[in-house]
Amino acid sequence: MAQTEGAEKSGTRAEMREETERLILDAAEGIFAEAGFGGATMQAIADSCGLPKANLHYYFSSKEKLYRRVVERIFTIWLEAADSFDTEARPEVALRRYISRKMQLSREHRHGSKVWANEVMHGAPIVQDYLESALQVWTDTRIAVIRRWINEGLIRPVEPRWFLYMIWATTQHYADFAHQIETLNHGALDDAQWHEATETVCGILLRGIGIDPHSTGDRPA
Amino acid sequence: MAQTEGAEKSGTRAEMREETERLILDAAEGIFAEAGFGGATMQAIADSCGLPKANLHYYFSSKEKLYRRVVERIFTIWLEAADSFDTEARPEVALRRYISRKMQLSREHRHGSKVWANEVMHGAPIVQDYLESALQVWTDTRIAVIRRWINEGLIRPVEPRWFLYMIWATTQHYADFAHQIETLNHGALDDAQWHEATETVCGILLRGIGIDPHSTGDRPA
DNA sequence: AGACACCTTGACTGGTTGGTCAGGTCTGCT
DNA sequence: AGCAGACCTGACCAACCAGTCAAGGTGTCT
Known part of the structure; x- marks a missing residue:
């Protein structure tokens, strides 16, 4: 039974x-x-x-084995989302899609993001190998793509590293600090607020590297 | 002895x-x-x-009393730094100073930032009253200032709330996720890298709201 | 039906942790 | 000097926690 x-x-x-x-x-x-x-x-x-x-x-x-499985599952979801960073598309399309996806993850996988943040904050005792292998590789390829965009004059010259960290930080903030945000907001963010926040984050980050955030790929260049 | x-x-x-x-x-x-x-x-x-x-x-x-004292001390430092957000100065000056100060805090008070992040992530069981009082007041006044800048046409119209969260997220990320950053960087950030990161964050955030980040206050408008 | 592997669970245990306390030490005051 | 009160600490305890175990239940084969 x-x-x-x-x-x-x-x-x-x-x-x-x-x-x-x-x-x-x-x-x-x-x-x-x-x-x-x-x-x-x-x-x-x-x-x-x-x-x-x-x-x-x-x-x-054991507790540690269970914890490791939880973190592994989160990292998998994170990596799948990372694929939305299309290395072939034009920067405004690739970045907008990636940032939107990360915002969506922050909304739908708040717990996962928190566990990951906790793990990294405490020195990544369990997932150090992920940081050094998969994350390192993913980051390096994306940095290369951003460098290419810069060389082609598609975006302003910024150090890709710090720019990537800005994307991670701003999007994950909505999961990790959800409690603070909801306290200041007097309640959970509704659909409209999530949309507005996503648009604001996209807009500022894209404009910050010299892209007009409204020139999406669906218009002829 | x-x-x-x-x-x-x-x-x-x-x-x-x-x-x-x-x-x-x-x-x-x-x-x-x-x-x-x-x-x-x-x-x-x-x-x-x-x-x-x-x-x-x-x-x-008790352990909890000790913890509370630790968090209170951090919040005090945070509030003092918050005063560097000068509500009288022009936006490019006030914001640049505030962002730089927060980056500096992330470097010098990494532990404090982590404890605060931990506390908020776990639902702020100890500091909920701070969130609802001091932080709420501080945030509201700054939102009003940013709204004024928008009305005066000094910056692009963005929802001030989401913009403030972007500042907090990007700057605190360098403390809370220091381990991840240092792993990807193959070592701690040196002076030049901290400077470059600060400049990149300032540049993207200011440009993102329509300010030329190099028109600082020391030149005549 | 019977045998076998898989699953479930209440009760138990060894080790760790926050917190206590009695007795000692040191400092400043008269 | 002598005393009072602040400060220090090794030893101890009750509570809690991860992990174990043995006994019993359940489904699925032949």
Whole structure:
């Protein structure tokens, strides 16, 4: 009976295992985001997904293993979003799409962004290898693209590194500091505010590097 | 003997107490920044400043009280820096000074920024009242100033709220994500890089709202 | 039906942590 | 000198937490 937890119907063994793991990972992401690794307890995660604590240890042998899986999942989502930074498109198109996507992620994956921020803030004890491999590679290729745009005179000459950090910082801020933003806003941002914030961020960043933010790709150059 | 801890010479009772409290607060700031509230231990803080753990409890009755004092101190520094946002000066001067000051704080008070970020990310359980009072007031006055600049045609019309968040996000990113930045940079940023990053951030943000970032106040308008 | 592997869970444990306390030390005052 | 009050600290404790385990349940094969 307890095997068909919650709403999902029974499927194959593998499907059910995956389903339960996802249930735990979702709960863990929320708890780790709200309390940090040290502040989170396995009991709290167990309560959050309505499973006994011992059950968690059946699926994830240790707290650290569970945490690592949470962070890995977040990094995967982040990398997929990163693909929206199209290296072939014109800068105003590629950047606008990438920034919009990152804003969307901040809205839909607030917890994930917080866990990542926490991890990096504490010196990336778990994901140092990601920083040095995948992130390094991704960053280097994008820096090369931005350099090319500069050489072709498409954007103003800015150090690509600092510009990329500005994009990350401004977009992730809406997830990591959501509580502060919502306090100052007297409530959660509505659809219109999210749209306006995204437009403002896009507008300032694009204009900041010398692009007219309204000359999107759908008009002939 | 142990009373004149470390390097400082003995002064009055009050001076020595203040000195010891500062020693503990400095250590606590570092530990809280690196491990979060839940991950930090009183023993680690004690070791970090070379005092026995029981001594910490003599000066700060509980871990939470100590943490609160750390956060309060950070907020004070933040507010003092906020005064560099001169509401009288012209936008390019006021903004450039404020952004530069915030970048400087990110470099000199990395730990403090991290503790603040941690606190807000976890829902500001300790400093919610600051957000609702002091920060709210400060933000409202600055938004009014930016609105005035817009009405006077000094800067492009942007929602001041989102613009302010961009400033906070980009500058604090250099403290909160220092580890990520330094990993990608293969080492800490040197003086030249900090200068260049500050210039890039200022340049993009000012240009983004329609200001020529090089028309500083020291030339006649 | 029976056997087997997989899943679930309440109860338990060893280690860690925040906090206490009694007894000692030092300083400034009279 | 002698005293009072501030300061220091090793040893201790109760609470909590990650992780274990053994016993029982459930689905799926032959």
